[in-house]
Amino acid sequence: MKLPNLQEAKIRNSREVQYIDAQIVRDLSLFKGKNYFIKTYGCQMNVHDTELIKNLVEGIGFTEVEKMEDADLVILNTCAIRENAHDKVFGFLGRCKHEKETRPDMIICVCGCMAQEPSVCEEILDRHKYIDIVFGTHNMHDLPNLLIDKIKKTTIEVPSIEGDVIEGLEYTRDSHISAWVNIMYGCDKFCTYCIVPYTRGKQRSRRSANILSEVEKLALEGYKEVTLLGQNVNAYGKDLQDELSFPELLSKVSDIGIPRIRFVTSHPWDFTDELIEVIATRENIMPYIHLPLQSGSSRILKLMGRRYTKEEYLTLFDKIKKNIPNVAITTDIIVGFPGETEEDFLDTLEVVRKCEYDNAFTFIFSPRVGTPAEKMKDDTPLSEKESRLARLNCLVNDYSLKANQKYLNEVVEVLVTGPSDKGENKVCGYTDTMKLVNVIAPKDTIGKITKVKITEAKSFSLNGEVVR
Numbered sequence: 345m346k347l348p349n350l351q352e353a354k355i356r357n358s359r360e361v362q363y364i365d366a367q368i369v370r371d372l373s374l375f376k377g378k379n380y381f382i383k384t385y386g387c388q389m390n391v392h393d394t395e396l397i398k399n400l401v402e403g404i405g406f407t408e409v410e411k412m413e414d415a416d417l418v419i420l421n422t423c424a425i426r427e428n429a430h431d432k433v434f435g436f437l438g439r440c441k442h443e444k445e446t447r448p449d450m451i452i453c454v455c456g457c458m459a460q461e462p463s464v465c466e467e468i469l470d471r472h473k474y475i476d477i478v479f480g481t482h483n484m485h486d487l488p489n490l491l492i493d494k495i496k497k498t499t500i501e502v503p504s505i506e507g508d509v510i511e512g513l514e515y516t517r518d519s520h521i522s523a524w525v526n527i528m529y530g531c532d533k534f535c536t537y538c539i540v541p542y543t544r545g546k547q548r549s550r551r552s553a554n555i556l557s558e559v560e561k562l563a564l565e566g567y568k569e570v571t572l573l574g575q576n577v578n579a580y581g582k583d584l585q586d587e588l589s590f591p592e593l594l595s596k597v598s599d600i601g602i603p604r605i606r607f608v609t610s611h612p613w614d615f616t617d618e619l620i621e622v623i624a625t626r627e628n629i630m631p632y633i634h635l636p637l638q639s640g641s642s643r644i645l646k647l648m649g650r651r652y653t654k655e656e657y658l659t660l661f662d663k664i665k666k667n668i669p670n671v672a673i674t675t676d677i678i679v680g681f682p683g684e685t686e687e688d689f690l691d692t693l694e695v696v697r698k699c700e701y702d703n704a705f706t707f708i709f710s711p712r713v714g715t716p717a718e719k720m721k722d723d724t725p726l727s728e729k730e731s732r733l734a735r736l737n738c739l740v741n742d743y744s745l746k747a748n749q750k751y752l753n754e755v756v757e758v759l760v761t762g763p764s765d766k767g768e769n770k771v772c773g774y775t776d777t778m779k780l781v782n783v784i785a786p787k788d789t790i791g792k793i794t795k796v797k798i799t800e801a802k803s804f805s806l807n808g809e810v811v812r
């Protein structure tokens with residue numbers, strides 16, 4: 345969002361593009377030449393939200409810097425999924441507070457899922473008065489106005505109602521190779537441990553015409569990869585009348601012709617045969633699926649409100665493996681959910697043994713304030729949960745290594761996304777199955793899909809060399 349001149353100056357407001365008056369333009373000039381620093385916690389949704397925030401603040405004159413100490417505006421885009429996220433955010437805010445003591449004009453903003461929690465807003469009002477602006481997940485697009493308001497006073501504006509989907513937002517994308525595209529916001533599943541339906545609101549799908557035109561624009565700009573983003577992408581369109589289903593949307597996105605199409609995250613409940621067929625038959629839809637398990641015990645899955653049993657999950661898993669050639673599947677698993685017994689945990693290990701996941705993100709249950717699981721009786725000692733997690737991780741890591749070893753001496757296509765941190769002469773990128781590969785190759789391979797022979801397999805990455 346650039347401001348060409350006073351007459352044409354405009355700002356995207358909550359529902360529409362509005363012309364702003366001269367006073368606001370004068371206020372906006374306050375930010376010209378100022379620097380901002382943004383720190384992002386959490387999932388891809390937050391990473392993509394940060395791209396929106398960057399565009400908004402750069403549009404009113406701020407320039408990004410790499411250190412909080414050099415910034416006039418510090419923004420923390422927070423996550424509420426894990427309990428320790430709270431400690432991390434307030435730990436970093438302690439540093440900001442210290443900096444602000446020497447530079448009182450510095451503006452500190454907290455936004456994202458944690459800011460959407462009423463208990464956190466109260467904590468900020470009571471105990472963290474140095475924070476200037478708090479905004480939620482539903483009014484990010486309003487940040488320029490909140491900054492203008494802040495010049496006069498501390499601003500806490502966190503709408504509890506999500507409102508309509510807002511179109512026409514622009515992003516300062518981190519990559520020119522790979523782009524995120526939101527296809528929906530929020531979630532209606534209300535898994536009993538999850539804070540997302542409260543912090544991100546009910547499911548709201550974007551209209552497919554808007555999604556497709558965003559992807560077409562990315563294609564024209566030369567993007568090699570697009571990832572369709574949502575809390576539960578398979579449920580896309582179910583909240584709208586006369587809208588495409590997710591498999592239909594995916595097919596139309598595939599038709600646009602970007603070389604690599606991905607999507608996250610899937611809920612097993614909404615994973616249909618039609619979706620499997622679309623992935624299996626479209627060359628540019630990547631054979632990689634993140635299919636959260638959460639628990640292998642049907643009893644615990646019921647307590648979690650996950651809407652599938654162990655057997656139903658395994659049937660779906662087998663169907664995906666059978667129908668999509670060379671598909672890689674990763675998962676999420678929670679250990680120590682309230683009431684989880686050793687027997688329940690053994691069920692989880694059994695599913696992991698059957699599925700031999702390419703990778704799994706494993707966590708000890710941490711209660712989120714306001715969710716049903718927070719009130720469930722939990723008498724398993726933390727030491728027992730930690731021991732279960734260690735046992736699970738041992739198994740998961742063995743299967744990750746085994747899955748990666750299948751690539752040894754194979755030639756794979758890698759989309760090179762940037763320099764590698766494994767050596768000056770190396771770049772890194774991803775296979776179609778989302779395996780991270782470090783390759784000795786010149787920097788001009790960045791942005792290209794390159795043939796690579798795999799020479800070494802580790803648990804979490806592969807090494808390779810370019811095939812000439």
Ligand code: SF4
Binds near residue numbers: 531533534535
């Ligand atoms: S489907 Fe995912 S985002 Fe939605 S409530 Fe369940 S865990 Fe949370």
